[in-house]
Amino acid sequence: MSDKVIDRAAFLECMAWCGTGVVYGLTGAGLVGKPFDIVSAASAAEIPGAAATFVQISDTHIGFHGEANGDVVGTLKAAIDKINALPRRPDFVMHTGDLSHLSKPEEFDTVKQLLGTIKTGSFFSVPGEHDVINDQGKMYFSMFQAGSPTPWYSFDMAGVHALALTNVINITAGGILGRDQLDWAKRDLAMQKPSTPIVVFAHIPLAAVYPDWGWTTDDYAELLTYLQPFESVTVLNGHIHQVFQKNDGKVQFYTAASTAFPQPKPGSRPKPGPLTVPAGELSSYLGIRNVTVHQGDGQIAVADATLAS
Amino acid sequence: MHFKIGSAALAAALFLIVGPASAFAAQSSSSSSTDTHVSIDNYAFKAPTVTIPAGTAVVWTNKDDDPHTVTADDGSFDSKGLGQGDTYRHVFTKPGTYPYHCSAHPYMKGTVIVQGGN
Numbered sequence: 551m552s553d554k555v556i557d558r559a560a561f562l563e564c565m566a567w568c569g570t571g572v573v574y575g576l577t578g579a580g581l582v583g584k585p586f587d588i589v590s591a592a593s594a595a596e597i598p599g600a601a602a603t604f605v606q607i608s609d610t611h612i613g614f615h616g617e618a619n620g621d622v623v624g625t626l627k628a629a630i631d632k633i634n635a636l637p638r639r640p641d642f643v644m645h646t647g648d649l650s651h652l653s654k655p656e657e658f659d660t661v662k663q664l665l666g667t668i669k670t671g672s673f674f675s676v677p678g679e680h681d682v683i684n685d686q687g688k689m690y691f692s693m694f695q696a697g698s699p700t701p702w703y704s705f706d707m708a709g710v711h712a713l714a715l716t717n718v719i720n721i722t723a724g725g726i727l728g729r730d731q732l733d734w735a736k737r738d739l740a741m742q743k744p745s746t747p748i749v750v751f752a753h754i755p756l757a758a759v760y761p762d763w764g765w766t767t768d769d770y771a772e773l774l775t776y777l778q779p780f781e782s783v784t785v786l787n788g789h790i791h792q793v794f795q796k797n798d799g800k801v802q803f804y805t806a807a808s809t810a811f812p813q814p815k816p817g818s819r820p821k822p823g824p825l826t827v828p829a830g831e832l833s834s835y836l837g838i839r840n841v842t843v844h845q846g847d848g849q850i851a852v853a854d855a856t857l858a859s
Numbered sequence: 860m861h862f863k864i865g866s867a868a869l870a871a872a873l874f875l876i877v878g879p880a881s882a883f884a885a886q887s888s889s890s891s892s893t894d895t896h897v898s899i900d901n902y903a904f905k906a907p908t909v910t911i912p913a914g915t916a917v918v919w920t921n922k923d924d925d926p927h928t929v930t931a932d933d934g935s936f937d938s939k940g941l942g943q944g945d946t947y948r949h950v951f952t953k954p955g956t957y958p959y960h961c962s963a964h965p966y967m968k969g970t971v972i973v974q975g976g977n
Binding site: 613614615616617618651652653679680684685721722723763764820821822824 | 901902903924925939940
């Protein structure tokens with residue numbers, strides 16, 4: 551275990567409270583240190599002076615029919631209802647991948663229609679490995695990222711500069727960003743002011759969460775070097791279907807809950823995969839993430855809410 | 860589950876579904892008692908290495924509810940995404956060693972060794 555970047559005890563300690571609906575306080579310079587009191591996602595949007603919010607959802611897996619969730623459309627609808635009930639309409643919503651379960655055309659079509667019912671200014675997504683399993687993502691990119699000539703892109707919204715990365719193509723161990731994307735990220739970031747809050751989205755964790763299960767990105771360290779000049783960096787990922795938080799210097803790293811089904815805690819089972827939980831408890835394992843961006847000081851607050859809360 | 864989708868999308872979907880399905884039907888109709896079966900179970904190919912005579916086929920069946928692929932390391936064959944219960948059959952005509960993996964979970968590895976037929 552000593553070669554793991556994150557040791558398991560720390561991970562499990564985090565897991566003990568990460569999934570319960572916690573607001574973390576982040577400043578431009580880093581994590582304030584402790585979670586605030588447990589509050590609902592709505593409270594984050596009511597922080598005085600907040601001027602913008604965005605929402606992350608992840609791993610909707612439309613097309614999944616396994617024991618862990620017989621109605622992934624229903625749970626996505628519940629997640630969307632939760633977003634649409636937020637007191638402040640999010641400036642944008644980002645889906646961090648695995649929109650579909652098997653990259654089938656009807657799965658993409660269904661999820662696109664459902665996501666179209668979200669009340670938000672803009673919708674973005676990055677692909678998960680399930681979205682590129684048949685054709686290297688050709689259909690996914692044509693349906694969800696048609697506006698971008700490359701599988702990666704950036705945008706300025708809600709007071710942040712956001713990078714939307716693809717790290718699921720031609721993977722050989724963990725995720726891979728690749729030379730072209732890293733070169734692009736370096737150029738893109740070089741044009742930003744150090745005081746601009748940076749938010750980085752990708753599907754597979756851009757940190758060594760659990761390499762034995764491929765829960766890492768092989769070349770994430772190079773990306774981190776390009777992020778060092780910035781006062782506020784928030785990395786938001788999916789893939790592992792559970793909330794995990796890590797403070798790596800200036801970089802605040804979070805994975806998100808799925809809207810479809812949970813996965814085991816790292817090492818708690820021989821293999822990853824859909825985890826069946828006791829009947830009636832599923833909604834407490836699924837969730838959405840509301841992020842509040844304070845204008846002026848660039849302070850960012852991340853709030854996870856389960857579908858049960 | 861029931862969804863309404865546009866007729867254009869439906870036509871596109873049907874085209875895309877019927878294409879591979881037809882190809883698969885043609886393949887499965889030629890299934891043979893000489894087929895070697897490999898199950899994909901709990902994120903592993905079982906057995907990870909199989910040795911077969913040239914001209915015979917391997918049939919993979921995904922038993923997991925997570926999708927997997929059977930993808931040759933050299934790209935010479937690719938099942939694309941296999942859902943739970945889906946099968947993929949590939950006939951190996953040339954002797955040689957064929958390492959493969961799951962493109963969604965690259966730590967899942969297997970090898971087909973094809974022995975000469977003469």
